Amino acid sequence: MRVIRLLLVDDEERFVETLGKRLTARGLYVEGTHSGEAALALLQARPFDVVLLDVRMPGMDGIQALREIKKVQPLVQVILLSGNASINTAVEGMRLGAADYLLKPAEIEEVMAKVEEAFEKKRLEEG
Amino acid sequence: MGGRGEIKAIAPVGGRSLRTAVLALAALPALVLLAFALLLALTGGRRPGALAGLLLLALCAVLLASIPLILHLLHRLSAMERQGAAFYHELTRLAKVASLGEVSSSIAHDLNNPLAIMNEEAGWVMDLLQGAGGDERAAREEIRHSVEQIQIQIRRSREITQRILNWARDTDEPAAAVDLNLLLNKTLYLLESDLQRVQVRVVKRLASVPPVAAGSVAELRQVFLNLMKNALDAMGETGGTLTIATSSSPGEVRASIGDTGSGIPPEALPRLFEPFFTTKEEGKGTGLGLAISSWIVGKLGGRIEVESTPGQGAVFTVVLPARTSEAMEPCNGGSHAGHPTAAG
Numbered sequence: 001m002r003v004i005r006l007l008l009v010d011d012e013e014r015f016v017e018t019l020g021k022r023l024t025a026r027g028l029y030v031e032g033t034h035s036g037e038a039a040l041a042l043l044q045a046r047p048f049d050v051v052l053l054d055v056r057m058p059g060m061d062g063i064q065a066l067r068e069i070k071k072v073q074p075l076v077q078v079i080l081l082s083g084n085a086s087i088n089t090a091v092e093g094m095r096l097g098a099a100d101y102l103l104k105p106a107e108i109e110e111v112m113a114k115v116e117e118a119f120e121k122k123r124l125e126e127g
Numbered sequence: 128m129g130g131r132g133e134i135k136a137i138a139p140v141g142g143r144s145l146r147t148a149v150l151a152l153a154a155l156p157a158l159v160l161l162a163f164a165l166l167l168a169l170t171g172g173r174r175p176g177a178l179a180g181l182l183l184l185a186l187c188a189v190l191l192a193s194i195p196l197i198l199h200l201l202h203r204l205s206a207m208e209r210q211g212a213a214f215y216h217e218l219t220r221l222a223k224v225a226s227l228g229e230v231s232s233s234i235a236h237d238l239n240n241p242l243a244i245m246n247e248e249a250g251w252v253m254d255l256l257q258g259a260g261g262d263e264r265a266a267r268e269e270i271r272h273s274v275e276q277i278q279i280q281i282r283r284s285r286e287i288t289q290r291i292l293n294w295a296r297d298t299d300e301p302a303a304a305v306d307l308n309l310l311l312n313k314t315l316y317l318l319e320s321d322l323q324r325v326q327v328r329v330v331k332r333l334a335s336v337p338p339v340a341a342g343s344v345a346e347l348r349q350v351f352l353n354l355m356k357n358a359l360d361a362m363g364e365t366g367g368t369l370t371i372a373t374s375s376s377p378g379e380v381r382a383s384i385g386d387t388g389s390g391i392p393p394e395a396l397p398r399l400f401e402p403f404f405t406t407k408e409e410g411k412g413t414g415l416g417l418a419i420s421s422w423i424v425g426k427l428g429g430r431i432e433v434e435s436t437p438g439q440g441a442v443f444t445v446v447l448p449a450r451t452s453e454a455m456e457p458c459n460g461g462s463h464a465g466h467p468t469a470a471g
Contacts, residue, residue, distance in 0.1 A: 012240050012243070012244060014244050014248075014276055015240070015243055015244045015247060018244070018247040018248055018250075018251050018273070018276070019247045021251060022247060022250055022251050022254055025254055025259040056236070058323055058326075059326075083235075083236050083239035083240075083243075104239055104240075104242070104243040104246075105239070105242050105243040105245075105246035105247075106243075106246075108250050
């Protein structure tokens with residue numbers, strides 16, 4: 001099985017750094033960035049399988065970013081990261097094509113499970 | 128509306144002008160009577176005449192007959208005013224509970240970020256202890272960094288919870304000396320997370336000598352919070368500039384909240400302070416914010432002035448009687464002075 005390429009997007013830099021390290025330690029290829037705009041630029045530069053995307057960011061928020069991502073990379077699987085207070089936004093995101101959502105703070109096993117599931121989904125869709 | 132904005136000053140409670148009208152009505156027959164007596168005196172009572180006597184009698188009768196009616200009207204009016212005050216009092220309480228809900232949900236949101244970071248840091252320490260870090264010295268260094276980060280995030284969380292404590296602690300002390308500069312800064316601080324989310328630049332033009340109003344910190348904060356939230360709503364996703372200004376003139380202090388949003392449509396101006404009137408989309412506004420604000424400000428002997436040019440924004444100015452310089456109590460809320468940052 002090839003390595004899952006994950007893009008982690010959250011405006012909290014330290015969150016991206018540490019979660020990135022933990023997912024790397026679990027065998028993923030991880031790149032991190034801190035805004036929706038930067039995420040779009042990275043997605044246009046090279047392929048990713050799964051995007052972990054925070055819904056609440058300054059500037060382009062997660063929902064706007066999700067819309068744009070689905071335009072440029074329809075096959076990439078987006079998992080929304082959301083706090084309890086923005087759960088409605090996460091549910092709306094599912095309607096807009098997000099593969100899944102995770103409530104922050106999340107257990108690493110749950111993050112891994114959802115990322116792997118999303119990756120499987122992408123492979124099936126790619127055929 | 129041309130280049131200049133439209134200015135409208137608002138009388139907060141309608142009952143007062145009605146009362147004046149009733150009193151004027153009562154005074155009218157008395158005045159006529161007085162004029163008549165004067166006329167009689169001037170003519171030297173040469174021809175007192177039956178007609179004049181009759182008129183005098185009739186007027187006296189009208190005056191006497193109207194006394195119970197006038198008294199009744201006055202009584203009804205004060206009852207109405209009392210009911211009105213009770214109604215607004217209840218509304219203010221409800222609005223406060225509602226805004227407490229909003230503030231706590233925004234704070235819960237803010238707490239989630241440090242919690243999520245601490246969760247990852249603690250998890251990473253666990254990973255390292257289970258041998259994820261390679262050599263031992265590097266792992267120790269990693270663990271130290273993570274623990275430091277947890278401490279940083281704990282401090283950050285403490286600041287966030289402090290905000291809700293400050294909010295809850297401010298009491299309803301009715302006639303405190305309120306430093307408007309401090310209160311505006313603290314109110315802005317409550318909205319910090321909203322400010323960060325939208326593209327809003329904050330410009331402060333605060334008087335160098337803090338204007339001091341007589342009023343209740345909790346009530347006035349409610350007013351400023353309402354005005355600031357409206358300003359942010361008016362600017363919406365596109366953002367803009369939020370201007371906070373204070374000034375004093377003899378006997379009066381002013382605090383104004385200006386935005387560069389959509390402005391107020393001229394047809395909405397006359398109804399702006401009516402309860403349940405809102406220009407926001409359904410589910411976004413209750414139409415109570417400005418009604419309650421103008422009631423609170425009116426109760427303190429002040430008024431709210433509105434200036435708006437549609438398409439260019441609006442400025443709401445709260446004008447309050449200045450507090451005569453007595454012993455100045457600090458604007459309560461503990462030692463934590465908020466320093467809101469301009470986001471954008």
